[in-house]
Amino acid sequence: MKRCIVCLAELDLFRGLESEQCIKLCNCTVKKKLSKGESLFHQDEFSNAVYLIKSGKLKLVQITEDGHEAILDVCGPGEILGELSLYQEQKEVSSAIAMEEAKICCFSRQQFRTLIQENSSFALRIISYLGKKRYDSLQKYGEDTRQTVKEKLLYLFYHFAKEYGESKGEELLIDIIITQQELADMIGASRVMVGQAIKELITSNIIGREKRYYTLKKDPCLCRHTFE
Known part of the structure; x- marks a missing residue:
């Protein structure tokens, strides 16, 4: 990158x-x-x-x-x-x-x-x-304090995308290599719970993977955070 x-x-x-x-x-x-x-x-x-x-x-x-x-x-x-x-x-x-x-x-x-x-x-x-x-x-x-593990994780991905996102068509590639354990440590959840939340977000076509990086859809309907 x-x-x-x-x-x-x-x-x-x-x-x-x-x-x-x-x-x-x-x-x-x-x-x-x-x-x-x-x-x-x-x-x-x-x-x-x-x-x-x-x-x-x-x-x-x-x-x-x-x-x-x-x-x-x-x-x-x-x-x-x-x-x-x-x-x-x-x-x-x-x-x-x-x-x-x-x-x-x-x-x-x-x-x-x-x-x-x-x-x-x-x-x-x-x-x-x-x-x-x-x-x-x-x-x-x-x-x-008010969010589920999946909501916390999605909020974190949008935060990362805002700071380190690179536009790739209809997606934002998050230019940061981070492990599931590191994500878990950031939101105060177990690695197992984070892994399950990631699977659900990928299945829902909200996030994706490109090699070692995560990608995030730009569709503003997916989350209250939007990108210009």
Whole structure:
């Protein structure tokens, strides 16, 4: 599949900065390249860094008190991790693990603070970004508490398609390789229940498979979420 590499100047968060500011910021960052399965940071580590995903995808994995592994989210190009360290040094609530080869830019908390001092509009964009992320998280939680396993799974597929979908005729190919166990960990269900739900969705011609990827029908009647 085609992989994109994000440039800082292309992101809404950094749009409007002077070219010199973008160059200065980019030159000061630490670049990391992760292999599949490699961790960017670990749960309970103290962090004072902010990470920008330039290419690839990472899953945020949390180990609960009873030892259960839960996948909180999947993040891709253009997304920011560790943003809470902008306020204070604190422990990470999850581990970030590469699902494929990924390239990351690492910023220090001080770099972001300096940028905010130099450009007040950047502070507003940071607040807006964090607010939207919080809203999306609360909305997802609200949906999860009212849905069946099949509904949760379909909602997740539509979320992935919105973020990583590639148009293929009447379908959207979800450009992410994810296992049934990982899907189960994301929606809080067993792998068996997820497997059965996937079979039902395929039988109903709502989703499909193309090699190692899932596809989703564009028909807006199948779900309340629609795509432009």
